[in-house]
Amino acid sequence: MDSTSQPERPAHPSLSGCVARPAGACGGRRPAYAGAVRVVHVPLGSRSYPILIGEALLPRLGAECRKQRLGERCAVISDRHVAPRYARRVLQSLKDAGFAPVLIVVPAGETAKSLRTVGACYDQLAAHRLERKSFLVALGGGVVGDLAGFVAATYLRGVAFVQVPTTLLAQVDSSVGGKVGVNLRAGKNLVGAFHQPRLVLCDLGTLASLPAREYRAGLAEVIKYGIIADAALFARLERDLPKLLRRDPRTLAGVIARCCQIKADVVGQDETETGLRAILNFGHTIGHALEAISRYGKYRHGEAIAVGQVAAAKLSTQLTGLPRHDADRVAGLFTRAGLPTRVKLTAAQTKKLSAAMRLDKKVSGGEIKFVLAERIGQVIWGQKVPADWIEAVLQPAGEPSGHDAPDATPQSPL
Ligand SMILES: NC(=O)c1ccc[n+]([C@@H]2O[C@H](COP(=O)([O-])OP(=O)(O)OC[C@H]3O[C@@H](n4cnc5c(N)ncnc54)[C@H](O)[C@@H]3O)[C@@H](O)[C@H]2O)c1
Numbered sequence: 001m002d003s004t005s006q007p008e009r010p011a012h013p014s015l016s017g018c019v020a021r022p023a024g025a026c027g028g029r030r031p032a033y034a035g036a037v038r039v040v041h042v043p044l045g046s047r048s049y050p051i052l053i054g055e056a057l058l059p060r061l062g063a064e065c066r067k068q069r070l071g072e073r074c075a076v077i078s079d080r081h082v083a084p085r086y087a088r089r090v091l092q093s094l095k096d097a098g099f100a101p102v103l104i105v106v107p108a109g110e111t112a113k114s115l116r117t118v119g120a121c122y123d124q125l126a127a128h129r130l131e132r133k134s135f136l137v138a139l140g141g142g143v144v145g146d147l148a149g150f151v152a153a154t155y156l157r158g159v160a161f162v163q164v165p166t167t168l169l170a171q172v173d174s175s176v177g178g179k180v181g182v183n184l185r186a187g188k189n190l191v192g193a194f195h196q197p198r199l200v201l202c203d204l205g206t207l208a209s210l211p212a213r214e215y216r217a218g219l220a221e222v223i224k225y226g227i228i229a230d231a232a233l234f235a236r237l238e239r240d241l242p243k244l245l246r247r248d249p250r251t252l253a254g255v256i257a258r259c260c261q262i263k264a265d266v267v268g269q270d271e272t273e274t275g276l277r278a279i280l281n282f283g284h285t286i287g288h289a290l291e292a293i294s295r296y297g298k299y300r301h302g303e304a305i306a307v308g309q310v311a312a313a314k315l316s317t318q319l320t321g322l323p324r325h326d327a328d329r330v331a332g333l334f335t336r337a338g339l340p341t342r343v344k345l346t347a348a349q350t351k352k353l354s355a356a357m358r359l360d361k362k363v364s365g366g367e368i369k370f371v372l373a374e375r376i377g378q379v380i381w382g383q384k385v386p387a388d389w390i391e392a393v394l395q396p397a398g399e400p401s402g403h404d405a406p407d408a409t410p411q412s413p414l
């Protein structure tokens with residue numbers, strides 16, 4: 001096999017800590033947890049923005065938007081699960097700060113991330129006469145964030161937007177970094193833009209209503225940050241997993257802030273994914289293909305990338321010297337988090353998966369390039385991996401491919 005293509009190593013992101021300040025204050029000594037707001041800075045020059053992380057932050061949204069000097073009129077875009085729970089508080093906060101918000105509610109779920117919903121949002125924005133100085137607020141998970149962000153990137157050639165993520169996945173990943181977009185029938189995220197938010201506000205209280213399966217799916221992205229950039233975070237996750245599974249706010253605040261800091265550092269160095277940003281795709285080549293062959297119905301994104309990360313760790317033991325013990329720790333942590341670590345594929349499904357990987361938009365010149373680990377906390381990207389090696393790690397030893405089945409079945413735990 002050819003694994004000698006020029007692998008690229010991350011010039012290690014400067015993994016600075018985040019600051020914490022008490023509600024309503026700036027700077028000062030690190031406060032006791034209650035009421036503390038952690039602030040992570042995304043360093044993008046004139047497009048830099050803060051990520052605020054804390055409990056009961058929704059009522060502060062209006063005041064924080066004021067600080068960003070946003071225009072008066074705004075639209076809150078949310079979905080049918082989130083709006084009934086949180087839109088009232090968000091609208092009230094905006095009104096209290098002198099804004100004039102309207103609410104646009106879209107269907108919940110991945111199918112809402114479509115050009116059709118984008119069109120419906122444009123129509124409503126125009127009907128409410130939102131203009132260039134207006135801004136949008138994305139209140140919801142990654143679907144609403146990607147959709148509303150894309151609407152903001154394109155309506156009137158671009159208006160400002162604010163992310164208020166309400167899933168764990170959105171708080172640690174999709175709300176930060178400015179990738180926005182929608183799906184086409186031909187594939188996920190095929191239409192999009194880079195459009196950075198002006199502010200990200202993560203209210204940890206919103207995670208309380210998140211269904212358990214969605215919460216666990218978010219943990220797959222959390223674990224990813226440990227593998228790609230921070231061995232100490234990975235060890236902390238191993239230690240504090242029971243607290244995380246209980247959604248302990250103090251543990252969550254620290255872990256979410258650390259993940260956002262890593263993403264902010266990576267995005268700050270490579271906003272448009274010309275290199276380093278690729279490390280955020282650890283486990284995603286196989287993960288996206290699994291989502292595609294099961295037509296986005298069977299797996300949550302986090303479940304698919306859990307399988308993908310365990311497979312990437314196995315490949316890493318063969319190709320980039322990841323110690324076997326580290327690969328076992330990776331599989332062990334996903335298992336303890338209640339996430340699938342492999343799938344049982346028939347021969348036909350394995351072929352479909354290989355074909356789907358070649359269609360992924362991260363493939364260039366027909367070559368599948370992987371992010372692989374050298375050890376927990378350090379990865380390299382741009383690794384060519386032959387398709388038969390990938391198939392081999394997905395196929396459990398001693399279990400030959402079975403008969404055709406309608407779709408792939410996740411197995412958890414192993
Ligand atoms: N832009 C990026 O950089 C990026 C990164 C990762 C993922 N994504 C995208 O994010 C999307 C997945 O995001 P997701 O996992 O957040 O899914 P999602 O937005 O579909 O949310 C999951 C479900 O939880 C519901 N929900 C959300 N918040 C809730 C809450 N607080 N209480 C109760 N229910 C709640 C939603 O209505 C939905 O039914 C995918 O489309 C993926 O492509 C984007």
Ligand SMILES: [Zn+2]
Nearest residue numbers: 221284301305
């Ligand atoms: Zn992801």
